[in-house]
Amino acid sequence: MGYSRYDFTPLLHSIDQWLYSVMSPAWALIVELTLIGLAFLIFYALVGLFLVYAERKVCGFIQNRVGPNRVGKYGIFQTIADFIKLLMKELIGTKDADKLLYNIAPYIVIICSFMAIGAIPFAQGLLAIDFDIGILYIISVSSLSVIGVLLAGWSSNSKYPLIGAMRSGAQIISYELSVGLSLLTIIVLAGTMQFSKIVMAQENGWFIFKGHIPAIIAFILYVIASTAETNRGPFDLAEAESELTAGYHTEYSGIKFAFFYLAEYMNMFIVASIAATVFLGGWMPLHIPAWNGFNVVMDYIPPVIWYFMKTAFVIYIIMLFKWTFPRLRIDHLLTLEWKYLLPINLVNILFMALIVLLGWHF
Amino acid sequence: MSAESLILFFIVGAFLVGVAVLFSSYVPPKSSNPQKFEPYECGIPTEGLTWLQFNVGYYMFSIIYLVFDVETIFLFPWAEVMKETGMRGFIEIVIFFFILGVGLLYAWKKGALKWE
Numbered sequence: 001m002g003y004s005r006y007d008f009t010p011l012l013h014s015i016d017q018w019l020y021s022v023m024s025p026a027w028a029l030i031v032e033l034t035l036i037g038l039a040f041l042i043f044y045a046l047v048g049l050f051l052v053y054a055e056r057k058v059c060g061f062i063q064n065r066v067g068p069n070r071v072g073k074y075g076i077f078q079t080i081a082d083f084i085k086l087l088m089k090e091l092i093g094t095k096d097a098d099k100l101l102y103n104i105a106p107y108i109v110i111i112c113s114f115m116a117i118g119a120i121p122f123a124q125g126l127l128a129i130d131f132d133i134g135i136l137y138i139i140s141v142s143s144l145s146v147i148g149v150l151l152a153g154w155s156s157n158s159k160y161p162l163i164g165a166m167r168s169g170a171q172i173i174s175y176e177l178s179v180g181l182s183l184l185t186i187i188v189l190a191g192t193m194q195f196s197k198i199v200m201a202q203e204n205g206w207f208i209f210k211g212h213i214p215a216i217i218a219f220i221l222y223v224i225a226s227t228a229e230t231n232r233g234p235f236d237l238a239e240a241e242s243e244l245t246a247g248y249h250t251e252y253s254g255i256k257f258a259f260f261y262l263a264e265y266m267n268m269f270i271v272a273s274i275a276a277t278v279f280l281g282g283w284m285p286l287h288i289p290a291w292n293g294f295n296v297v298m299d300y301i302p303p304v305i306w307y308f309m310k311t312a313f314v315i316y317i318i319m320l321f322k323w324t325f326p327r328l329r330i331d332h333l334l335t336l337e338w339k340y341l342l343p344i345n346l347v348n349i350l351f352m353a354l355i356v357l358l359g360w361h362f
Numbered sequence: 363m364s365a366e367s368l369i370l371f372f373i374v375g376a377f378l379v380g381v382a383v384l385f386s387s388y389v390p391p392k393s394s395n396p397q398k399f400e401p402y403e404c405g406i407p408t409e410g411l412t413w414l415q416f417n418v419g420y421y422m423f424s425i426i427y428l429v430f431d432v433e434t435i436f437l438f439p440w441a442e443v444m445k446e447t448g449m450r451g452f453i454e455i456v457i458f459f460f461i462l463g464v465g466l467l468y469a470w471k472k473g474a475l476k477w478e
């Protein structure tokens with residue numbers, strides 16, 4: 001197919017070959033791992049900075065104001081300035097905090113989001129970890145960050161963080177179920193959990209079109225549940241400013257606070273990437289069966305651009321949620337999950353299985 | 363790239379936080395006064411203990427979550443081989459879902475899903 005002209009496999013393979021030819025295998029492995037680590041570190045930082053900027057611009061757009069516009073052209077350097085300022089702030093903690101857990105918490109949230117980002121397929125041949133249980137891996141790793149949140153709230157020895165962390169824990173584990181089950185609906189259709197195979201299976205149509213009604217229901221459920229799982233508005237009870245100041249990271253200052261903030265945005269990026277990959281075809285261009293001319297034209301757009309366009313689309317939806325809906329109350333939040341999303345999801349999976357068995361999908 | 367890359371991502375993530383925290387704990391200017399390290403509580407001295415007994419509602423939800431999460435883990439292998447197992451596997455999973463549904467209904471009727 002035409003899109004394979006943008007395949008990264010030969011390029012990466014030749015770099016690999018070259019490294020192994022100029023140095024001993026042990027050194028080549030170390031250099032390779034360092035390069036991958038460095039690339040992901042830069043990517044992680046750039047996406048984090050960009051998302052904070054994008055959020056402020058989207059917020060400004062919805063509230064009919066300009067948003068950041070002073071630092072650099074259109075304020076593009078605003079988040080870099082913020083980052084430097086946060087880095088230059090003194091780290092202060094509370095008096096009787098549990099020091100060890102208090103210091104470990106930011107590490108846990110960042111490491112969890114960083115490990116999840118390695119399994120995302122950015123383009124053909126451009127993914128670091130290609131497990132055959134990819135979806136299960138990414139769900140489990142990203143949901144570990146709830147431990148960091150709970151530790152942060154509990155160890156601060158302050159009341160607002162404790163309440164925020166408890167709410168956040170209850171919310172994350174509840175919505176975890178809906179995230180898993182709505183992805184399960186698509187696994188039933190795809191028959192695999194490996195990300196590279198899932199993307200390849202969408203060559204003749206994205207899963208949201210292939211699975212028509214149940215896939216669309218699953219997509220809607222996934223977007224709602226993942227918004228709640230990343231603690232974003234309208235589900236941001238964990239950091240409800242009006243009642244809990246800043247929630248679980250009230251007692252953190254400077255760069256440690258920035259890491260919690262960064263992890264929240266990166267989690268949003270990760271859930272949007274999963275939505276783009278599993279429902280909207282990942283890096284696969286839009287193909288319509290029997291429209292050969294159209295498919296050839298679409299193949300000329302590089303897969304990386306397709307991937308980022310789809311991810312940006314899902315991120316934009318999630319941002320719109322935050323600035324459109326008022327915040328939920330905790331009992332409403334749990335009712336929504338346990339009495340609506342979960343039963344709908346269970347029925348939806350059976351519905352999808354029946355459609356796959358009867359061959360009613362495209 | 364498989365198992366070793368997990369260790370790599372772990373180390374790089376820890377490195378990112380570690381370097382920034384190290385920088386931040388030595389470079390920025392410091393000042394100290396008695397009020398600075400008080401826990402925040404609307405600007406007044408804190409009252410009572412923080413680490414005390416908590417609302418049981420959270421505990422209830424985590425118990426139900428545990429049941430359903432284990433059930434989700436059971437469903438993943440089925441979803442992957444669904445096409446091979448065919449109608450027979452489908453009927454078996456319907457029975458599994460039925461038992462689950464009864465469990466959810468029971469918790470619902472018992473009032474475990476109600477926030478108090």
